[in-house]
């Protein structure tokens with residue numbers, strides 16, 4: 001167990017990248033076309049690619065808030081945002097090699113498709129978080145934890161369900177990096193929540209009231225639900241989500257018995 005934010009950061013900085021140059025060069029890119037691609041997973045790949053890419057926007061947004069000025073969080077985010085962008089580029093490369101052309105302008109096209117409501121919403125969220133200053137850090141960190149833990153599970157499911165060996169190779173590397181991100185956020189969240197009851201109450205309120213699955217807002221709700229349906233469908237999918245994501249969040253101070261995430265996923269899955 002880490003005792004300070006700085007310990008968590010030092011740990012993070014000691015972790016080598018899973019998607020090192022060597023790992024990426026060992027991915028059998030040229031073999032991608034030799035395996036059939038289950039079409040159902042193609043929209044999932046596009047979604048994940050865009051969300052990874054939007055990290056850049058999220059990073060800029062967060063830098064405008066008191067959380068972004070926290071030196072430990074800032075240092076983490078500098079490396080984290082590079083890794084997420086790398087994930088976007090690797091997913092794009094996979095799509096290209098699999099025969100799904102993505103176009104030179106996929107980044108700006110993805111940005112253009114972000115609903116205006118998201119941009120307005122994030123502006124409002126900025127101002128709200130500023131009003132709470134440092135007390136808001138914990139909420140940001142819990143939010144980040146949920147997104148990273150969800151990403152771990154989503155990539156794991158994608159690798160398993162799509163049945164494409166090269167995609168599996170790629171997602172295994174991504175899963176490792178997402179797990180490291182999840183641990184960073186989880187540990188910082190734990191420390192920040194433990195500091196003050198007000199931070200715990202605020203974080204729980206914010207998550208219960210505003211949390212939506214990663215990407216929703218920047219993407220449309222039906223797109224998010226498609227991804228959820230494809231990756232977490234059936235009673236087992238929901239059970240897995242509950243065990244892994246909700247289970248991890250429930251272990252944070254102030255979040256015991258918190259079931260809001262499972263409820264949101266269940267509504268997307270219509271189960």
Ligand SMILES: [Fe+2]
Nearest residue numbers: 052084087178
């Ligand atoms: Fe990522």
Ligand SMILES: [Fe+2]
Nearest residue numbers: 148151178181
């Ligand atoms: Fe991540």
